[in-house]
Each structure stands twice: as C-alpha cells, then as structure tokens.
Amino acid sequence: METSMENIGTLEYVLDKYSKIWCWKITGDRAVNMISRLVPEAWYGENVNEVIITDNTENVKQLKLIMDRYPLEILSKTIWQRKIVKTYAPKPALPPIKHKLKKAKAGDQFRGKLLNFQKEGLDFLLKSSGNALLADEMGLGKTVQTLSYVSTEKQTFPVLVVAPLVTLNNWEREIGKFLKKKSRNGRILESESPSVTIIRTGKSKELPLTDIYIINYELLLKRSEDLMKVGLRTIVCDEVHNLRSKTTQKYKAVKKLAALPSILYRIGLSGTPIYNRGSEIWPIIDIIKPGLLGSFKEFCEYFCYVNEKGKAIVLENKRASLRNELQKHVMLRRKKSDVLKELKDKVRYKEVIAADTDYYLEELDKIWKKLEEEQKVAENEFSKSASYHRAIQSERQIAGLAKLPHVINFVKNIMEIEESVVVFCHHKVIHKLLNESLEEFSPVSIIGGQSDSLRQDQIDKFQKGESKLMIAGIRAGNVGINLTRAKYVIFAELDWSPAIHRQAEDRLHRIGQKNTVFAYYLIGAGTLDDHVANILVDKSYEIDEIMDESTDNYENKDKAELILAQIQDKINSK
Structure with a gap:
C-alpha cells in the first residue's frame, strides 16, 4: 500500500469569490x-x-x-483543528449536577421580596459559605440574590462591590431599595439604608468607614491600598468575566484583596463568565475558590488543547465534566427557561442583507496594501501584531458602512410592523449615521462616554414609550440596563464575542418581558460578516457545552421568518 509523508498540496479556508461562502481550497496536481x-x-x-x-x-x-495517508500543508491551522475537534470528539454523556436547594428566608435586613428560584439562589450562597459563582442567565436578578445573602449571612459587612463603571449607580439604587440599615447595637432601622461610598477617583486617600464600598475595575489597583485598611469582610465581583485574564492589573488587584485574612466571602456574578474560550473560567474560579481547578498548567493539561496561537481551548469531550465540577463545588447556573415559565422565548435569526461590495472590496484592498507596507517596516512582533489588529478593525468598520443603507431600510420596515426596537452597533461612525438616518423616529441613544445621568435619562424615555427606537453601542449598552419595552433587537454590526451579543439580547429578555424577543443578526453579503458569524457559532458551542448541559436550540424560527416575510412584502409593495 502506497504511503507518503511528503505534502501533496495545500489546504486553506477561503471565501469563494463567486458563491460568497467560506470553503476549503485545495491546491496541487495530485491533491x-x-x-x-x-x-x-x-x-x-x-x-x-x-x-x-x-x-x-x-x-x-x-x-x-x-x-491520514497523503499529507496536505494546512494553511488555516486554527480553523482546521477546530473543525476536526468538532467533527470527531464524542458528545459528553455526563448528566448535569442538580442541586437540592430549599427556599431560604432572607434576613431581617432585607426589605425586598424574592421569587422562589431566587430563594433557592440564596440557599445556594448560604450552603457555599459565600464563596460561589452565581452564573444565572442575565435578567434573573443576581444583584438582588446577592443583597439578600449579605443581609442574611453573619459578619458580611463591610462589603466591597467591584463592578463595571456604568453599573455603579445602579448598585447604589438597588442597595437603597433592598437593604435596611443595621445599627451598631444590631437594631434594624426600617427607614434607613446601609451607608454607601462610591469610589470615583484614583487618588489615594483615607476612606470613610461605611457599610458598602463600590468601585469600578479600572480604579481598583490604584485604591487597593486604601481598601485594605477598612476591614473588608465580603468582596462581590459583578460581571466577573472582567477577570477572565490572569495577566491584567485588575485581576491582580482583586486577587490581592480576595486573599486578605479579613475576607470571609467571595462572590462572582455573571451570566456569561466565559466570553471567548472555556479556559477563561480558571482565573475566575482561582479567586473564588483557589485550587479547585488546580494550577493553570494542570487545568490545561487535563481539560484543554492548546492551538498554535497558544490559546487554551476546552476539549469538547471534557466540557461536561468541567461543567459538573463547577456545579458540584462553586457554580449555580439557571436559565430563564428553567425558572420563569411566564417568560416567553428568545429567537435568534441570521438575516443576510445586501452590501455595497464594490465599495467594500475597494476599501479592503486599500487596507491590506497598507497592512503589507506596515508589516515590511515593523521593527518587532508587537508592531506587526498592532498593525494586523488595526487592519481587522478597519475591515469591520467598512463592512458596517457597506451594508448600512440596507440596515437602515431593515430597521425602518420592522418599525412599521411593530412598536419598540433596539439597534446595536459597534463603531461610533455607524452609531452617528444610524441616528441621522433614522431621525424621523426620534431615537434615544446609548454610547460610550455618556454621563450616568444622561444614560439613565435615555433609558427612562425608552422604557416609558417616549421614543420607540433605541440606538446603542454594543459594548456600552450590553450591561446594567433594562430595555424590556422592546421585543425586537437588531444587530447592525457583529462583535467577535458571543457573550457580548447575549448580554445585549438580555437587556430585553429578562424579568418583566411578556413577549417573545426576536434578535436579528444582519450579515452583509460578500463581506467577512459571514466568517465572523461562523466564529461566533463555534465559540458559542464551546461556551454552551460548559455552562449548560445542552446548546441552545433555536426554536420558533418560523415566527422570525414570518416577520421577515412581512418586511419583504412591504418592501416589494412600495
């Protein structure tokens, strides 16, 4: 039998020029x-x-x-390895861990009313001795469950809440709403709330003695020395996926504070603790329960394979066992479909729309020519990498611009069929053009750099129905807001992370939503959008397998297709 160890050709993952779909290209006479x-x-x-x-x-x-017999030189190694793992790895057979939880009663310091599943969340936190990852899907009230815990457990104050900047005021409001003040002699003061200090400056100075300190991740390192002096008992990390990289300054700052002898309780909150790769769970767990998953090297050796870029990817046949290990010792994860029977479905739909391919290809050519020039003169690997990332960002922007007229048309038509709509985009120039082109609908807006008061004013106007259109930056509007007025969310641009999209979707799909939420992902034909969408699906598959016992099944697509048909009919009749 003939065998050969010499390459007989090459294998590359490419966008076919004519069909505009991603394919495998094989070169070489024998191949x-x-x-x-x-x-x-x-x-x-x-x-x-x-x-x-x-x-x-x-x-x-x-x-x-x-x-296996006639080797090909693989030019797209990462994609090929991912496809092979996905195609051949056996499906996980382990059943999920089911917690036996009671409906715990919150302490006298708590003034809210918990739903039954939230009472079970309180029970989980109590049984975990306050060292836990609360990973309920977004919109299920992780904040209120946490506040019920600190008001019930013994010796939880002072509490440090570390959170994204845009959520600090929301934390202060929730504390005032759900917690009662406890005096030094232990008496509950019904009409008062715990004292709160929001830390808004990086300048070091002595902190006042208060019940709860709130700070954003970016300032934590600068103020960690001050915080070490106030006798913290509890640390709560909201949107704990911010700590998914163990090399960042904010991770090191939280790790140092969490290791203080005075800290008794460490709680991580996130509906999406894994953003891009399953291995991102290790740094988070190492703060909440150090040693549970071993060292990072041990974790990778058992659960992961490492691709040629050095990124640790959790093996498909290890994802169920990792999920069970987390659920057994540290993580509580509930999906909306499990606990909110009255909450309607969420339907995702990928809609391919037209794009100005002449403009796109012309601009893309300019970008890659500039990239080639920069790569030639780059003095080191850092410069080469930075140049490459600039090119990718430029491509994402021209893809957005190339499909923008068709995005605008889609939004206009869907607004004629239904009432309130949220549109998410990525680039500021796209955000600006959407606002200008959809001015007739008097849109409200969320974008990075807004003051907290303006941001809240825009949200309130939308929720009250004063405006039926919200245009939001996908990374500015994906956390800390409630947009249940709408049931349609449109992604005018795609982010690289599936977690960002889920967070954005769940601004609508949360407690208070009485309608099915329809999420439309607009893919520009002939652009790299389709490639990005495929990457999102693969990443999402890995994340779902770890966080939940099964991947999302995209039900009720017929409803989404019906609405698309209505839009198409409306376009054709004009």
Whole structure:
C-alpha cells in the first residue's frame, strides 16, 4: 500500500469569490485529482491545479481520510483543528449536577421580596459559605440574590462591590431599595439604608468607614491600598468575566484583596463568565475558590488543547465534566427557561442583507496594501501584531458602512410592523449615521462616554414609550440596563464575542418581558460578516457545552421568518 509523508498540496479556508461562502481550497496536481474523484460537488478554482469544496462535516471527514495517508500543508491551522475537534470528539454523556436547594428566608435586613428560584439562589450562597459563582442567565436578578445573602449571612459587612463603571449607580439604587440599615447595637432601622461610598477617583486617600464600598475595575489597583485598611469582610465581583485574564492589573488587584485574612466571602456574578474560550473560567474560579481547578498548567493539561496561537481551548469531550465540577463545588447556573415559565422565548435569526461590495472590496484592498507596507517596516512582533489588529478593525468598520443603507431600510420596515426596537452597533461612525438616518423616529441613544445621568435619562424615555427606537453601542449598552419595552433587537454590526451579543439580547429578555424577543443578526453579503458569524457559532458551542448541559436550540424560527416575510412584502409593495 502506497504511503507518503511528503505534502501533496495545500489546504486553506477561503471565501469563494463567486458563491460568497467560506470553503476549503485545495491546491496541487495530485491533491486536486484525488479530491475530484472523492468529492462529487467539488469545483475548480481560478488557477490551474486548484479545487474548491464546500465546508461541511462530510467533506471535513473526507479530507481527514485523505490526509491520514497523503499529507496536505494546512494553511488555516486554527480553523482546521477546530473543525476536526468538532467533527470527531464524542458528545459528553455526563448528566448535569442538580442541586437540592430549599427556599431560604432572607434576613431581617432585607426589605425586598424574592421569587422562589431566587430563594433557592440564596440557599445556594448560604450552603457555599459565600464563596460561589452565581452564573444565572442575565435578567434573573443576581444583584438582588446577592443583597439578600449579605443581609442574611453573619459578619458580611463591610462589603466591597467591584463592578463595571456604568453599573455603579445602579448598585447604589438597588442597595437603597433592598437593604435596611443595621445599627451598631444590631437594631434594624426600617427607614434607613446601609451607608454607601462610591469610589470615583484614583487618588489615594483615607476612606470613610461605611457599610458598602463600590468601585469600578479600572480604579481598583490604584485604591487597593486604601481598601485594605477598612476591614473588608465580603468582596462581590459583578460581571466577573472582567477577570477572565490572569495577566491584567485588575485581576491582580482583586486577587490581592480576595486573599486578605479579613475576607470571609467571595462572590462572582455573571451570566456569561466565559466570553471567548472555556479556559477563561480558571482565573475566575482561582479567586473564588483557589485550587479547585488546580494550577493553570494542570487545568490545561487535563481539560484543554492548546492551538498554535497558544490559546487554551476546552476539549469538547471534557466540557461536561468541567461543567459538573463547577456545579458540584462553586457554580449555580439557571436559565430563564428553567425558572420563569411566564417568560416567553428568545429567537435568534441570521438575516443576510445586501452590501455595497464594490465599495467594500475597494476599501479592503486599500487596507491590506497598507497592512503589507506596515508589516515590511515593523521593527518587532508587537508592531506587526498592532498593525494586523488595526487592519481587522478597519475591515469591520467598512463592512458596517457597506451594508448600512440596507440596515437602515431593515430597521425602518420592522418599525412599521411593530412598536419598540433596539439597534446595536459597534463603531461610533455607524452609531452617528444610524441616528441621522433614522431621525424621523426620534431615537434615544446609548454610547460610550455618556454621563450616568444622561444614560439613565435615555433609558427612562425608552422604557416609558417616549421614543420607540433605541440606538446603542454594543459594548456600552450590553450591561446594567433594562430595555424590556422592546421585543425586537437588531444587530447592525457583529462583535467577535458571543457573550457580548447575549448580554445585549438580555437587556430585553429578562424579568418583566411578556413577549417573545426576536434578535436579528444582519450579515452583509460578500463581506467577512459571514466568517465572523461562523466564529461566533463555534465559540458559542464551546461556551454552551460548559455552562449548560445542552446548546441552545433555536426554536420558533418560523415566527422570525414570518416577520421577515412581512418586511419583504412591504418592501416589494412600495
């Protein structure tokens, strides 16, 4: 039997020029002849000895079978490795851990009313001795469950809340709403709330003695020495996925504070503790329960494979066991569908829309020419990497601009069918153009750099129905806000992280929402949007497998398709 260890050609993941879909391109005389015989739907590429095949499971298996005997030089190693793992790894068979939780009663210091599943969340925190990751889906009230815990457990004050900047005022409001003041002699003061200090400056100075300190992640390192002197008992990290990288200054600052002898309780809150890769859970758990997952090296050796970029990816056949390990010792995770029977579904729909491909390809050519020039003169690897990232960001912006007229048309038509709509975008220039082009709807707006008062005013106007259109920056409007007035969310641009999209979706899909939420992802035909969408699906698959016992099943697409048909009919009739 003939075998050969020499490469007989190359394998590359490419965007086919004519079909505008991502495919596998094989080059080399022997490789092309073999593929042509084994894959009926293959078609010839632009050059001699070049063939294109569709990217699907059967073709990946066929390629792997060929490459076991006749190696190809893989030019797209990361994508190929991901496809192989996804195609061949066995499905996890472990059943999820089910917690036996009671409906705990909150202490006298708590003035709110908990739903039954929130009482069970309080019970979990009590049984975990306050060292836990509360990973309920967004919109299920992690804040109120945490406040019920600190008002029930013994010796929890002073409390430090570390949170994103845009949520600090919300934390202060929630504390005033749900907590009663306890005097030094232990008497509950019904009409008063615990004293709160929001730290808004990085300048070091002595802090007043208060019940609760609130600070954003970016200031924590500068004020950690001051915070170490106030006798903290509890540390709460809201949106704890901010600590997913163990090399950042904010991670080091939290790690140092969490290790103080006075700290008894460490609580992490996030509906999406994993943003891009499953290995991001390790730094978070190492703060909440150090040693639970071993050292990072031990964690990676058991649960992960490392790609050629040095990124640790959790193996598909290890995801269920990792999830069970987390649930058994530290994590409580409930989905809305599990606990809120009255909350309607959430439906995602990918809609491919037209784009100005001439403009896009012309601008893309300029970007890559500039990149080539910068790469030639780059003095070190850092400069090369920075140049590459600038090019990617520029491509994302021109993709947004290329499809913008069709995005605007889509938004106008969906607003004629239904009432309130939220549109998320990424770039400030897209945000500005959307506001100008949709001025007839008097949109309200959320964008980075707004003051807290203006941001809240815009949210209030939308929730009260004073405006039916909200245009929000996807990273400015994805946390700390409630937009349940709307049931339609449109993503005019795509982010690289599935967690960012989920957070944005769940500004609508949360307690108080009485309608099915429809999330429309607008993909520009002929741009890299489709590639980004595929990456999001793969990342999302890994995250779902770790966080939940099953991946999302996108039900009720027929409802979304019906609305799209209505829009199309309205366009055709004009």
